[in-house]
Amino acid sequence: MSLHAGLEPGDGLDFEFSIHRVPAESIDGLEASVLWATEGKGSEDIGVHYFERLSGTQLSQRPLQEPRMLSTKLPLCPLSYEGRLMKIRWCVRLRLFLKGGREISAEQPFYLGHVTREV
Amino acid sequence: MSKLVRLFGKKRGSRMSGWWVIGSASEAAFFGSLFLLGIVSLTVVGTWQLFWPQSQIIRVGFGFWLMMIASLSFVVIGLSGLILRVAQTVASPELRSALAQQAEREHQRRSRGPGATSQLPNVPSLQPFTDSPGERLAYRLASQRGEIGPLVLSFSFAAAWNGLLAVLLVIAVGNFARGTPNWFLTLLLVPFAAVGVFSARWFFTLFRRLSGLGPTIAEISHIPLMPGETFSLYVCQYGRVSFRRLSLAVICFEESTYQQGTDVRTERVQVVRHIICERENCRSEPDEPLELDCQFRLPSDTMHSFQGQHNAIVWKVVVEGDSTRWPSFCRSFPVVVYPPSSVARVGPNPL
Amino acid sequence: MKSNPLATRFVTPGHIQWLAQSDEQRLDRLATHLQHLRYRAAIVGPHGSGKSTLLEHLVPLLGTVLVKHATYSSLPLQPLETPPLFPSAAPPESCGSESEVSTAPQTVDQLGIIWLQMRGQWASARLLHRTMQHWAHRNRMLIIDGYEQLAYPARGLAIVVTRLTGAGLLLTSHRRTWLPTLVETQGSVALAQQLLEQLLPLDLPDRAGLLDPKRLSPLLSKHNGNLRELFMDLYDTLETACETNSLQRKPR
Incomplete structure (x- = not known):
């Protein structure tokens, strides 16, 4: 997974990923999402900005190790935020569903906007 | 020919003609009297049964229950009418309108879920803020006041309690006059009177504070x-009051609600406070309200307003005063902060 | 972008571990005990003592969760005519007496679990009514998280109806109920220490200080043994420390 860590609202997000060390025949599907979630003392709020599901068949059309690109235009808000009671975190999340009910997930956080600095 | 004072105002559409304040006060007095009448009759009927159960005057039967129901309905009608009339008299039409719209918006927001526009999800809608035009500046802000509720509550309690006390007092004095003193009742009057004095004091303290301070616009x-942009703010403080210090600030709160099973906890913390202007040793008179005209530039790294299901970032303009005669007060006016450079994409400012 | 290790997402019942404080509190022992009690018992303990955490870890050992954390609006309607989930263990034609419950499910595959979350008396009563109408069968176990949220008549009804239909019933409650108590949960300094050892990263500054029982003991007393409140208190401590460090690194 790779992308620039700091992005501005309204920017395009190009996101590249590849799958290694997982046999293609064991994959049931993959979900890629760009989302924000709150973190802190309150219950978690979540907002999914982009979502795409690829089936095992779609994934197996090309070698898994080959980089795949997902693109989306980022929204104007909510911006990343580092508060005291709550933080707003943006990330790209990949969820790989394996046959037999197992799943592997990976997250790549990024910072949307420049309102608060990392603390 | 000089105009005669009209006791009752006349409503012409949405406009009131005549001495509407006197009219409203008369209506309030009428409902107040009805409430007191209900309390007194309820107490008389109740205490009569308590102290003279053998008496033939008010026997438990059809008449007794009819009187109880009638007295209770007087209490309910009188109290409801009084609360409504006081609320209508004290609150300005703008405030009443804002409160009604706020309730409607809250209902809509709950039914729609968080997020006002598709372009700016999770940012509160602007409509509630822009539907009330100002006289000096573009918009008048709706106040978040929590002062009327305690006033009405204290009045209701003090009136009911002291009404009951008065009836018991008359009975006790009557007993003494007849030469058959009821010492249990007399002793009971002491704690009753103490509570009555405290309740009356509570009401008058709140009333003096509210009437002395007057509304804040x-x-x-x-x-x-x-x-990163500059905005102007105009604040007008009515009432007869001297301030040691009066300050105007923009404040940001974080609010978080945690729900797990039966446990719900909400926490709120102030995270940003920008003092816009501050004035010391100033005074407001009924014919010359205290006015503050200020300008302020929000820092460019300010976080925007946010409304999630459990978490929120709330911005408010807050007027805080430290008076010489009254306890310190704080009145807040919610505002919305947008993310930087989003207005051009969302649409121009309505004014 | 460091996270506070005591943020809600790390300390909710689904994420935090169940740490048995005695041999009887081991998950496998509790599952067996519950089976002996014919899947009818209560988990009793005060706020923030681990009742919901225990449920999260115990339930997978008991059966298949059909509906999780259902509220009134989220509970799917399932007509009574629907055949039982597990036809192999279908209930006999008549049911209602205690002796018939002896054919209660014996394996994880046989028990379908409906997990209800009570929020407010009115909504809870409607939720319970809907559940009883459509979901209460033999081979099913109802979990009522927050039993005391129900009005008294609804509490009795839940116990009676599940017994008549042969369904299991597992409650979490702050007080003892009419059902046998499976386990009593209680927050303690030792438990707080064990959980914090798992939650706090090894490189956290003043980690040892946060784990110090002398520090945890008054905090836990302040919150009446409520571990959740203790974590929230320490969350603030960590935030303050983080802000101080940040200010020291780059003065504004």
Whole structure:
């Protein structure tokens, strides 16, 4: 997974990923999402900005190790935020569903906007 | 020919003609009297049964229950009418309108879920803020006041309690006059009187504070507020009051609600506070209200307003005063801060 | 972008571990005990003592969760005519007496679990009514998280109806109920220490200080043994420390 860590609202997000060390025949599907979630003392709020599901068949059309690109235009808000009671975190999340009910997930956080600095 | 004072105001459409304040006060007095009448009759009927159960005057039967129901309905009608009339008299039409719209908006927001526009999800809608035009500046801000509720509550309690006390007092004095003193009732009057004095004191303290301080009007040049941009704020404080210090600030709160099973906890913390202007040793008179005209530039790295299901970032303009005669007070006016450079994409400012 | 290790997402019942404080509190022992009690018992303990955490870890050992954390609006309607989930263990034609419950499910595959979350008396009563109408069968176990949220008549009804239909019933409650108590949960300094050892990263500054029982003991007393409140208190401590460090690194 790779992308620039700091992005501005309204920017395009190009996101590249590849799958290694997982046999293609064991994959049931993959979900890629760009989302924000709150973190802190309150219950978690979540907002999914982009979502795409690829089936095992779609994934197996090309070698898994080959980089795949997902693109989306980022929204104007909510911006990343580092508060005291709550933080707003943006990330790209990949969820790989394996046959037999197992799943592997990976997250790549990024910072949307420049309102608060990392603390 | 000089105009005669009309006791009852006349409503012409949405406008009131005549001495509407006197009219409203008369209506309030009428409902208040009805409430007191209900309390007194309820107490008389109740205590009569308590102290003279053998008496033939008010026997438990059809008449007794009819009187109880009638007295209770007097209490309910009188109290409801009084609360409504006081609320209508004290609150301005703008405030009443804002409160009604706020309730409607809250209902809509709950039914729609968080997030006002598709372009700016999870940012509160602007409509509630822009539907009340100001006189000096573009918009008049709706106040978040929590002063009327305690006043009405204290009045209701003090009136009911002291009404009951008065009836018991008459009975006790009557007993003494007849030469058959009821010492249990007399002793009971002491704690009753103490509670009565405290309740009356509570009401008068609140009433003096509210009537002395008067309403606070706040108007703003821009809604939404934009980070890095300057906005003007006009605040007018009515009433006869001297301030040791009066300050105007923009404050940001974080609010978080945690729900797990039966446990619900909400926490709120102030995270940003910008003092816009501050004035010391100033005074407001009924014919010359205290006015503050200020300008302020929000820092460019200001976080925007946010409304999630469990978490929120709330911005408010807050007027805080430290008076010589009254306890310190704080009145807040919610505002919305947008993310930087989002207005051009969302649409121009309505004014 | 460091996270506070005591943020809600790390300390909710689904994420935090169940740490048995005695041999009887081991998950496998509790599952067996519950089976002996014919899947009818209560988990009793005060706020923030681990009742919901225990449920999260115990339930997978008991059966298949059909509906999780259902509220009134989220509970799917399932007509009574629907055949039982597990036809192999279908209930006999008549049911209602205690002796018939002896054919209660014996394996994880046989028990379908409906997990209800009570929020407010009115909504809870409607939720319970709907559940009883459509979901209460033999081979099913109802979990009522927050039993005391129900009005008294609804509490009795839940116990009676599940017994008549042969369904299991597992409650979490702050007080003892009419059902046998499976386990009593209690927050303690030792438990707080064990959980914090798992939650706090090894490189956290003043980690040892946060784990110090002398520090945890008054905090836990302040919150009446409520571990959740203790974590929230320490969350603030960590935030303050983080802000101080940040200010020291780059003065504004």
